[in-house]
Amino acid sequence: MAVPGEKVTEMKRLPTAVPGLDEILHGGLFEGGVYILEGPPGVGKTTLANQIAYQAHANDGTKTLYVTLLAESHSRMVQHMQGQAYFKPEAVNSAVIYVSAYRELEQQGLKAVVDLVRGELARHKASLFVVDGLVVENQELGPDERIRQFVHGLQSVASAMTCTGLLLTSGGNRSLNAEQTMVDGIFAFEDYVYQWRAERRIQIRKFRGSAVERGMHTFCITDEGLRFFPRLEGLPWNPRADAHADERPVSSGMAALDDACVHGGFVRGSSTVVVGDSGAGKTLFALAFAAQASLQQRCLLLTSADAPGDLVRFGEAFSLPISDGIDSGALEIQWEPQEDEGMDQIGHKLLRLVDEFGSKRLVIDGLAALADTVAFPERGYRFIGRLLRELKARGVTSVFTLDPAALGSAAGRPSAEGLIAWFDNVLEMSQAVGAEDGRELAIRKMRGVRVTRTRFQFGCGAAGLTVS
Incomplete structure (x- = not known):
């Protein structure tokens, strides 16, 4: 006593x-x-x-x-x-x-x-x-x-x-x-x-x-x-005071899309999800964003499907300087094949890689890889929300690609709509009506940014990558 x-x-x-x-x-x-x-x-x-x-x-x-x-x-x-x-x-x-x-x-x-x-x-x-x-x-x-x-x-x-x-x-x-x-x-x-x-x-x-x-x-x-x-969403919140000191816009890699945003591109620290079926051009959009990396704006690209060499060849087929970014140290591609890793294990590893590389740009090509984990059906919605919040606190501008069918298969339920709500920006890619090789890019949501147009023609044919 x-x-x-x-x-x-x-x-x-x-x-x-x-x-x-x-x-x-x-x-x-x-x-x-x-x-x-x-x-x-x-x-x-x-x-x-x-x-x-x-x-x-x-x-x-x-x-x-x-x-x-x-x-x-x-x-x-x-x-x-x-x-x-x-x-x-x-x-x-x-x-x-x-x-x-x-x-x-x-x-x-x-x-x-x-x-x-x-x-x-x-x-x-x-x-x-x-x-x-x-x-x-x-x-x-x-x-x-x-x-x-x-x-x-x-x-x-x-x-x-x-x-x-x-x-x-x-x-x-x-x-x-x-x-x-x-x-x-x-x-x-x-x-x-x-x-x-x-x-x-x-x-x-x-x-x-x-x-x-x-x-x-x-x-x-x-x-x-x-x-x-x-558990990622249970950790104490420690915001970083200097994360958003730089308010300059971040280029999407698509001049027409940047011009349509009155701000001039993505808001620094924002999160974007590119939604579309397999073959719609999501990976190509992600590579265009990654190709804008510089030593001041390093980019980390994580993929669970394509090997780094395949992504380099794929991007450069459309005149995207992926190998130049890798050689200069501005771009890092990490191949993370789907294994029996837990959701929090993947999340902590992702944040560690971002911190170690000093990334200010991040690409996750294939959100379904996170969904193919044991705990995702129960807490994936909250997990993604906290992950995006951690990235924003670091001043990281992120782009995720999402195939709703792949996500539903991995998660065991159609949960794409709930997840999309966490993202600042939502872009949808689809086959353009009446076009053989063209695709349409539509802005579904752009948080905190006024846009002058919402639909674009996204071409990825023999002439290379074009957006108009």
Whole structure:
């Protein structure tokens, strides 16, 4: 109980240094706290615990006591980590001390495990401990009261010795019930399977001491360990004051379209979606926009269908200097074939690439690639809205191409209309009536810009690219 007038010291954080996780936790774990990591076997709990241990030592010299109960052998665990970038062989049993408590568990029960943890922490002067392998369904562990006492004992050890503890459990169909009210945090992991695809997810069900990013977040396991992707639309909003300091218009790459806009082109930082059926000329329009890139207005082009070389040849067939932009460093084309990546994984990667390249122009050729993800049917509408908001905050002028049929097929529902509402500008491309090679470009919406005309002839025949 706090004494009136007594100064309350702020709790010390232990950053995990795991990409994305500290962002979800608003800074990391708390010193003296015990956290339950529960989820099915193979979801990544052991990898995460080891990753935190090795990276904590690399960052500030933290020692970790790693206690196994019914988990895999230490030698096997170390073998599995050999290919992980965070793993340091020289740290084994010097900075990360592995201890088996299987014998204590079998012969004397869970209380003996707590005593072992306490003694080994004192002996090695470790400030982080992991207890791996608590299988709740195992009847040999005793009734709930015994497990409750076990968790309470670990909590007492962590508090008294100013340590941070991780308790890894399979959970399964039976969670830790009463113990959940005692610990400082509960991280629930799941391997979600949807129509032949799988997506790893985490939910912070409880976290004492600070707010966290609520809801489900996706993560993946790579050669560098776990990487988390906070739900994009749930992140705190941090506007950039200088994002729109330059109010000059951005050329669309089509002189006739720019002339029709009283502003002289797209508003800087605006988003445009070019809608049309396959073969309508959307990619060609996107390439014309990308070809306007300069070292002051770098452009990043992401495509999931065409390889970069194919786009270069396609654009230059219509006299668009795509290769010149690439050679000068003004244009970067990234080929991102559709794989089993989560929607937030794609979104965070996209924003990272924009920041790294210093892009002020962005082209996403094929919005359906984002829709072909597990979570898109549920939250694609909000996700796209936040993604466009993040791009606008960076002062990035973006062009997306959209085939409604492809989007409906990928998303499993006709959701194009709802998504289009998020974009500042909506252009529609279609086959011109009565024209063999011509196409029509129509302005459906231009937010914040007055236009003098709304329809154009878009030609992409043997004579090259023409707009009139």
